[in-house]
Amino acid sequence: xxxxxxxxxxxxxxxxxxxxxxxxxxxxxxxxxxxxxxxxxxxxxxxxxxxxxxxxxxxxxxxxxxxxxxxxxxxxxxxxxxxxxxxxxxxxxxxxxxxxxxxxxxxxxxxxxxxxxxxxxxxxxxxxxxxxxxxxxxxxxxxxxxxxxxxxxxxxxxxxxxxxxxxxxxxxxxxxxxxxxxxxxxxxxxxxxxxxxxxxxxxxxxxxxxxxxxxxxxxxxxxxxxxxxxxxxxxxxxxxxxxxxxxxxxxxxxxxxxxxxxxxxxxxxxxxxxxxxxxxxxxxxxxxxxxxxxxxxxxxxxxxxxxxxxxxxxxxxxxxxxxxxxxxxxxxxxxxxxxxxxxxxxxxxxxxxxxxxxxxxxxxxxxxxxxxxxxxxxxxxxxxxxxxxxxxxxxxxxxxxxxxxxxxxxxxxxxxxxxxxxx
RNA sequence: AGAGGAGUGGCGGAGUGGUCGAACGCGGCGGUCUUGAAAACCGUUGUACCGCGAGGUACCGGGGGUUCGAAUCCCUCCUCCUCUGCCA
Numbered sequence: 001x002x003x004x005x006x007x008x009x010x011x012x013x014x015x016x017x018x019x020x021x022x023x024x025x026x027x028x029x030x031x032x033x034x035x036x037x038x039x040x041x042x043x044x045x046x047x048x049x050x051x052x053x054x055x056x057x058x059x060x061x062x063x064x065x066x067x068x069x070x071x072x073x074x075x076x077x078x079x080x081x082x083x084x085x086x087x088x089x090x091x092x093x094x095x096x097x098x099x100x101x102x103x104x105x106x107x108x109x110x111x112x113x114x115x116x117x118x119x120x121x122x123x124x125x126x127x128x129x130x131x132x133x134x135x136x137x138x139x140x141x142x143x144x145x146x147x148x149x150x151x152x153x154x155x156x157x158x159x160x161x162x163x164x165x166x167x168x169x170x171x172x173x174x175x176x177x178x179x180x181x182x183x184x185x186x187x188x189x190x191x192x193x194x195x196x197x198x199x200x201x202x203x204x205x206x207x208x209x210x211x212x213x214x215x216x217x218x219x220x221x222x223x224x225x226x227x228x229x230x231x232x233x234x235x236x237x238x239x240x241x242x243x244x245x246x247x248x249x250x251x252x253x254x255x256x257x258x259x260x261x262x263x264x265x266x267x268x269x270x271x272x273x274x275x276x277x278x279x280x281x282x283x284x285x286x287x288x289x290x291x292x293x294x295x296x297x298x299x300x301x302x303x304x305x306x307x308x309x310x311x312x313x314x315x316x317x318x319x320x321x322x323x324x325x326x327x328x329x330x331x332x333x334x335x336x337x338x339x340x341x342x343x344x345x346x347x348x349x350x351x352x353x354x355x356x357x358x359x360x361x362x363x364x365x366x367x368x369x370x371x372x373x374x375x376x377x378x379x380x381x382x383x384x385x386x387x388x389x390x391x392x393x394x395x396x397x398x399x400x401x402x403x404x405x406x407x408x409x410x411x412x413x414x415x416x417x418x419x420x421x422x423x
Numbered sequence: 424a425g426a427g428g429a430g431u432g433g434c435g436g437a438g439u440g441g442u443c444g445a446a447c448g449c450g451g452c453g454g455u456c457u458u459g460a461a462a463a464c465c466g467u468u469g470u471a472c473c474g475c476g477a478g479g480u481a482c483c484g485g486g487g488g489u490u491c492g493a494a495u496c497c498c499u500c501c502u503c504c505u506c507u508g509c510c511a
Contacts, residue, residue: 044473048480055480058492062441073491080491247470368471378470 001105001212001365003380004037017111020327022120029108036101043097047090054083106215110362112327113336120328125339131319135345135401143346144396145277147403148174151423154278154395166267166282173423177398177410178285180417181391182260185287185312189258189388192308194289197259199238202229207241210367211383212333212359222264231264235288236385240363243292247378248371254301255292258388260285278392279351285391291384292369295361298382299336302358305386306338309354312389316411318397319343321350335360338386342393346400351393356386399423 007014007030018026057080064073117126148154153174159167170178190196208214208230213221222231232238239259248255263286289308293301306322313320323339330337334357341350361380364370370378402409408423415421 041473044480048473051481052479054491059441061491065441077491084491 001362002108002111003361003365004033004105007033008037014111018108020112020116020118021109021330022328023109026108029104033101033104033108036097036104040094040097040101043090043094047087047094050083050087050090054080054087057083109330109332110335110359112330113358113360115324116330116336117324117326119326121326122329124326125329126324126326128322128324128338130321131343134319134343137345137401137403140405141346141400141403143277144344144399147399147408148277151408153177153423156277164282166280168278168281173418173420174395176418176420177395177414177423178391180410180414180419181389181394182285182287184414184417185388186258186260188312188315189287189289189308192256194256194258197235197239197242197257199232199235199242199259199261201232201238201261201264202227203232203237203241204229207237207244210241210244211237211363212366213237216332220266222266232261233265234263234286234385234387235259235261236290239288239290240292240383240385241367243369244367246367246369248292248369248381250294250371250373253292253294253371253381254297255290257290258287259290260287262286263390278396281392287388287391289386289388292364293382293384294371295379295382298358298360298384301382302336302338302356302384305384305388306340306356309340309356309386309388313340313342313353315413316394316398318394318401320353331355331357333357333359333362335362342397344393344397344400346403347396351397353393353397354387354389357384359383359385 002014011030011034015026015030018030057076061073061076064070064076117124119125142150145156151173153171155169155171156165158169159165162169186196202224205214205228208221213230213233217233221233224230238261239257242257243255262283264283265281267280267282289305291301291305310320310322320340320342323341325331325334325337325339337355337357339352340354340356342353343349344351360382363383364380367383369381369383371381372378398410399408402411410418410421410423412421
């Protein structure tokens with residue numbers, strides 16, 4: 001959520017940023033916000049004045065009562081009736097204005113960072129780094145949706161039976177490889193100084209608003225109706241919300257957490273031929289890294305997180321490229337996002353396996369996540385997160401890129417974790 | 424899930440209709456004393472909003488209500504504790 005004070009101060013810069021996202025007329029909504037804010041202030045001033053007067057009279061009444069002057073007290077009481085009705089009226093006006101203002105602010109995405117490239121389509125994303133020699137497989141190469149059947153390690157039909165499409169069942173070495181990857185990712189993050197968290201995988205509404213999944217992506221989350229909970233689409237949500245309404249001290253920073261969770265996404269309307277097999281699922285596993293950083297350091301932290309993810313891909317020996325997402329492709333709440341994609345030699349396409357983002361104060365403002373600086377001022381922090389990593393496409397790439405006649409070699413770093421070297 | 428009890432500032436803990444943003448203790452910060460530290464003593468110590476400022480307003484788990492006035496009374500939801508039930 002954008003800060004009104006920031007909109008007032010940097011209106012032009014913010015409008016430019018919103019144009020970069022391809023918004024039609026951000027001027028309109030920004031003007032509405034500023035007008036409402038003016039109304040809010042006026043109403044608040046009036047309300048406070050009314051309440052102050054009414055409080056004063058109440059105090060007088062109290063004094064008179066104590067002195068036993070009941071008639072005088074009764075006489076003054078009558079004066080308050082009017083204040084009371086106008087106070088109620090103003091109170092209602094104020095909460096109406098505030099909720100309209102909030103609804104409006106919820107509709108405005110984060111302002112892209114200066115380094116975010118112009119553009120609206122995937123082709124406009126800037127490739128910052130790309131593996132030079134892409135692997136080429138023999139003509140007998142198979143996509144992972146065939147390989148998993150050949151080796152009987154992931155079963156979509158069983159998932160269909162038990163749940164439905166997009167909920168695969170991992171079997172035998174498939175399950176063990178999953179577990180190996182999760183443990184490998186967790187251990188690597190812990191080595192890099194991240195403290196492990198095992199959060200709940202269902203969250204309440206407040207948490208959904210805190211990190212920005214609500215109200216923007218309401219339809220993308222599974223909703224537990226009888227409890228009004230949501231299944232998490234990513235561990236980012238529960239882990240970041242650990243710090244909702246928290247004031248940290250400077251010494252606590254940066255906060256670094258890692259968590260493994262299953263993730264649930266309805267992916268309404270996003271199915272097609274290009275998302276076969278493991279490429280898109282309703283339930284998948286992911287290890288997520290989250291940091292809370294000082295505003296002055298958050299872009300350093302972003303680079304550090306990016307390099308952590310790059311390190312994982314290198315250790316897994318997967319060909320990757322790094323994208324700087326363009327304005328049109330940037331997520332609603334992010335200021336800058338690096339996507340990491342892995343090349344699948346069998347599908348002959350790039351698969352997104354990680355998104356590393358800086359949200360600056362956008363989430364922190366919703367979360368009321370602040371720190372107390374030396375000068376005793378409370379200031380919003382910056383939140384960041386990244387997948388390190390999402391499992392299914394990593395799994396797909398490992399299976400596809402390492403396939404050979406009669407077996408699939410798994411990366412050496414996983415041998416110990418998996419307990420086998422080949423499928 | 425049922426019955427009973429409880430939720431107050433960083434923590435502990437008073438307060439059951441007005442003088443309460445809230446006693447007191449601990450902790451934190453500043454100071455006195457000390458070569459330094461400890462102890463002792465003195466002072467200070469929440470957040471947000473409105474206002475140029477003086478100052479004002481709101482917040483005692485959340486929301487709503489009664490009242491001139493609510494931490495205090497009523498309703499409702501949430502959370503925790505105890506007992507019973509059920510269960511990995």
